[in-house]
Amino acid sequence: MSRKKVTIQKARERVSLDAVGIDRLSELTAEGLTQAAVDRKDVIRLRLAMEEMLALWQTQLGENTMCSFRRGTRLGRMYIEITAPGQRVDPAEVPPDMAGRMLCSNLLAQAGLSPVYTYQDGVNRLALYPTRPQSMSPLLQLLLAILGAIVVGAVCLALPHQVSEVGAGVVSPLFSALMGVLQTLASPMIFLSVCWGIVNIGDVHMLGRIGKTVLFRFLGGVFLLCALTAACLVWFFLPEQAGAASMGENAASQIYSMLLAIIPGNIVTPFLEGNSLQIIFMALCVGLTLLVLGEKTSALRALLGQVNTAVQFMMEIVSRYIPFFVFVSLLSLLLSDALGDLGGIVKGLLLGIVACVAWPLLYALWSSLRLKVSYPMVLRKLLPTYLIALSTASSSAALSTNLETCQRRLGISEQIVHFAVPLGQVVFKTGGAVGFLVLAMGLAEFYSVAMPLPWVVIGVLTAGLLAIAAPPVPGGSLTCYTVLLTQLGIPAEAIGLAVAGNVILDFFMTSCGISCLQSELMLSANKLGMLDRGRLEREE
Secondary structure (H helix, E strand, O other): OOOOOOOOOOEEEEEEOOHHHHHHHHHHHHHHHHHOOOOHHHHHHHHHHHHHHHHHHHHHHOOOOEEEEEEEEEOOEEEEEEEEEOOOOOHHHOOHHHHHHHOOOHHHHHOOOOOEEEEEOOEEEEEEOOOOOOOOOHHHHHHHHHHHHHHHHHHHHHOOHHHHHHHHHHHHHHHHHHHHHHHHHHHHHHHHHHHHHHHOOOOHHHHOHHHHHHHHHHHHHHHHHHHHHHHHHHHHOOOOOOOHHHHOOOHHHHHHHHHHOOOOOOOOHHHHHOOHHHHHHHHHHHHHHHHHHHHHHHHHHHHHHHHHHHHHHHHHHHHOOHHHHHHHHHHHHHHOOOOOOOHHHHHHHHHHHHHHHHHHHHHHHHHHHHHOOOHHHHHHHHHHHHHHHHHHOOOOOOHHHHHHHHHHHOOEOHHHHHHHHHHHHHHOOHHHHHHHHHHHHHHHHHOOOOOOHHHHHHHHHHHHHHHHHOOOOOOHHHHHHHHHHHHOOOOHHHHHHHHHHHHHHHHHHHHHHHHHHHHHHHHHHHHOOOEOHHHHHOOO
16 A cells, blocks of 8 residues: 655645734644654644744734744645745744754754744744655665665676676666765865854853853864764774884874865865865855854845755755665676775674763763762663664754753753754764774775874764764765765775765764763753752662
C-alpha cells in the first residue's frame, strides 16, 4: 500500500491582532503543523512560541493591526507564514530570557522546529518551514544504496572484462559530474552557513558576558578535543609514503606558513581553488562585521539571508539524491579495481567510534571532578539524551530532552539553556570534528597519503572548522567530506568510502557532541555563577 503524501492544505485569512485574532492564528498554525505530520510535542512547542511572538507584536503594534495568515507549499516546500505591517518588532531583540524561549538557532529553523523572523518593506514576518517526512528512513536508503552498489559491482566484475570496462566507462563520467555538482555548492554553502550563523546571533549585546564565555568555550573545546584525538590516534596509522622528513626542523615554519596562508590574497581565489580555510576565514570576518554594524547593514543582511536560503534549498534538492550518489560513487570505486585491503578505512571507522564513545565519558568525568559531584550520578542524568541521539543520529530529535535535562536535572540556568543549547548543537560539534579527522586519517592510510606534523595540524583545523560550519540541512556532512578530502590531498574517489563510513559513524558523532555539550554547559554555568548545585546534586 502506497503511503499518502504529506502536504499542507492552502489557507489564507486576515485577522486583527487582538486576543481573539491571536487564538485564531495559533489554531491555524497548529492545523498546518498537524497536516505536515509534525510531532505532537513539537506542535505544542511551536504553537506556544508563535503565541508569545504574536503577543509581543500586539504590545508593540496595537490590537487593531491586521495580520495576514498564509500556508501551503512553494516549489514543493511547505510553509506557514504570518505577516503584520508596522515598525520592526524582532523577538530576538527583547530581553535574553524571552528571546531564548522564543527563537532558537538557524539549524532548528531549517528543520522546521523554530519560527523564522524577517522584516522587509515595513512588514514583520514570522514563518515556519516544516520538513516533509520521508517515506523511507534515510539510513535505510543509504544502506540499500551501499548494498546495491556491492551487488551490482560484484556482478559486473564476474562478467567478461569487456563488460566491466563498458560499465566503468559509463559510471566514472557520471561520478565526475556528480562530484562537480557537490563541489560547486560546497564553497558558497560553507561561506553562507558560517556567515549567516554569526549574523543570526542577533546583535553584539547577545555576545555579552554569557555569549562570549559560552561561545569561546565551545570553539576551544572543539579544537582541543580534535587535537587530543589526533595526538592519541595518529600513531595507529602508517601511510606507505614516507613523510617523516616533513616532521623535522622545518615543521614549525611549515605550520607558521600554513596559518598565514589562511588569510586570502583576494576574494575570488578561495572559491575558485576550493580553499575551505580561507573561505571560512572570510565568512567569519564578514559575519562579525555585519553583526557589529547591525541595522546599518540591514539590506545586506536581508540579502545574505535570502541567498543563504536559496543555496540551502538547492542543497536540500541535491540531498534527496544522496543515496544515488553513494551508489554511483561506490560502484565507480568497485569497477576501478581500487578496492584492495580496506584495513585503513575499517581502522579509521573503528577508532572513530572508540573516540566518540570515550570523549563523552571523559568529559563527564572532568566535569564531575571540577564540580565535585558524583560521577555515576552525572552519567545517569546524561544517559537519556545520549541514547536518543545515538538511536536517531539527530540533534533535533534530542532537543526537547536536551533542554529538559540541562535545566531540570543539571541545574543550569534557563537563561543559558535556551541560548546555549541551540547554539551548541550548531557550534559545539566535538563528535563531528573527531569523526571527520579519524575517518580522514583512515582514508589517508588507505590511499598512501603521508601524514607528517603539518598534515595533522591542518587536518585538526579543517575538521574542527568543518564540523562547526557543517550546513544545517540533510546532506551537509557530505558537502564537508568533499571539502575535507580536497584540503588534505586525499583522492576524490575516496568520497564513496567516506560517506559509507559516515553512515555508521554519524550515530556516534551526534551522541558524542550532545553529551559533551551538556557537560560543557555545566562548567560554563558554574563559571558564570548560574548553576543550581542543589538541583545538580539531587538524585532522581
